[in-house]
Amino acid sequence: MPCHSTVVDGYVIEGHVPATDVRRLLVERPFTRGLVVSGMPVGSPRMEMGNRHGPYAVLTLGGESPGAVFGLYPDHRL
Numbered sequence: 367m368p369c370h371s372t373v374v375d376g377y378v379i380e381g382h383v384p385a386t387d388v389r390r391l392l393v394e395r396p397f398t399r400g401l402v403v404s405g406m407p408v409g410s411p412r413m414e415m416g417n418r419h420g421p422y423a424v425l426t427l428g429g430e431s432p433g434a435v436f437g438l439y440p441d442h443r444l
Contacts (some may be wrong), residue, residue, distance in 0.1 A: 369424075370382060373400075374388060374391075375392055377391055377392075377400040377401070378399050378401075378427055379400055379401055379402075380400065380401070380402040380403070380427065381404065381405070382405075382406060383402070383403050383405035383424055384437065384439075385400045385437060386422075386437075387424045387437045388401070390436075391436070396425040396426070396429065396430075398427060398428060398429030398430070398431075399426075399427045399429055400428075400437075401425070401426060401427060401428075401429040401436055401437075402425050402426075402427050403424055405422075405424070413423050414436050421438075421439060421440045422439050423435050423436075423437065423439070424436045424438075424439075428430050
Protein backbone atom coordinates (compact mmCIF):
# COMPACT_ATOMS: atom_id res chain seq x y z
CA MET A 367 0.00 0.00 0.00
CA PRO A 368 1.33 3.47 -0.87
CA CYS A 369 2.34 5.70 2.02
CA HIS A 370 0.38 8.79 0.94
CA SER A 371 -3.11 7.31 0.71
CA THR A 372 -6.37 7.87 2.51
CA VAL A 373 -10.10 7.58 2.00
CA VAL A 374 -12.25 10.64 2.72
CA ASP A 375 -16.03 10.25 2.61
CA GLY A 376 -15.67 7.39 0.13
CA TYR A 377 -13.12 9.11 -2.13
CA VAL A 378 -9.55 7.81 -2.49
CA ILE A 379 -6.88 10.47 -2.08
CA GLU A 380 -3.43 9.41 -3.31
CA GLY A 381 -0.27 11.50 -3.17
CA HIS A 382 0.34 15.11 -2.26
CA VAL A 383 -3.17 16.41 -3.02
CA PRO A 384 -3.70 19.92 -1.59
CA ALA A 385 -6.39 20.26 1.08
CA THR A 386 -8.15 22.86 -1.08
CA ASP A 387 -8.74 20.19 -3.74
CA VAL A 388 -9.99 17.69 -1.16
CA ARG A 389 -12.48 20.29 0.14
CA ARG A 390 -13.57 21.11 -3.43
CA LEU A 391 -14.03 17.38 -4.14
CA LEU A 392 -16.31 17.02 -1.11
CA VAL A 393 -18.39 20.05 -2.12
CA GLU A 394 -18.70 19.30 -5.85
CA ARG A 395 -19.01 15.49 -5.46
CA PRO A 396 -17.96 14.63 -9.06
CA PHE A 397 -18.38 11.10 -10.39
CA THR A 398 -14.84 9.86 -9.70
CA ARG A 399 -13.17 7.41 -7.34
CA GLY A 400 -10.87 10.10 -6.02
CA LEU A 401 -7.87 12.32 -6.68
CA VAL A 402 -4.22 11.57 -7.32
CA VAL A 403 -0.93 13.45 -7.61
CA SER A 404 1.81 11.49 -9.31
CA GLY A 405 5.23 11.52 -7.72
CA MET A 406 6.31 14.00 -5.08
CA PRO A 407 6.53 17.39 -6.83
CA VAL A 408 8.92 19.88 -5.26
CA GLY A 409 6.94 22.47 -3.33
CA SER A 410 3.76 20.40 -3.07
CA PRO A 411 2.26 19.96 0.41
CA ARG A 412 4.97 18.59 2.75
CA MET A 413 7.59 18.71 -0.04
CA GLU A 414 8.55 22.36 0.41
CA MET A 415 12.13 23.26 -0.52
CA GLY A 416 12.59 26.95 0.16
CA ASN A 417 11.40 29.00 -2.79
CA ARG A 418 11.59 26.12 -5.28
CA HIS A 419 8.24 25.40 -6.89
CA GLY A 420 7.49 23.24 -9.90
CA PRO A 421 4.27 22.68 -11.80
CA TYR A 422 2.02 19.72 -11.07
CA ALA A 423 -1.52 18.52 -11.65
CA VAL A 424 -4.14 16.84 -9.48
CA LEU A 425 -5.92 14.19 -11.56
CA THR A 426 -9.18 12.30 -11.17
CA LEU A 427 -9.09 8.59 -10.49
CA GLY A 428 -11.60 6.51 -12.44
CA GLY A 429 -15.18 7.64 -12.98
CA GLU A 430 -16.42 9.33 -16.15
CA SER A 431 -13.11 10.99 -17.04
CA PRO A 432 -10.19 9.08 -15.50
CA GLY A 433 -7.00 11.11 -15.57
CA ALA A 434 -8.82 14.42 -16.09
CA VAL A 435 -7.15 17.46 -14.58
CA PHE A 436 -8.98 18.44 -11.38
CA GLY A 437 -6.45 21.05 -10.21
CA LEU A 438 -3.47 22.57 -12.00
CA TYR A 439 -0.66 24.27 -10.12
CA PRO A 440 1.74 25.88 -12.63
CA ASP A 441 3.47 27.77 -9.79
CA HIS A 442 1.99 26.09 -6.73
CA ARG A 443 2.61 28.42 -3.84
CA LEU A 444 -0.24 27.16 -1.67
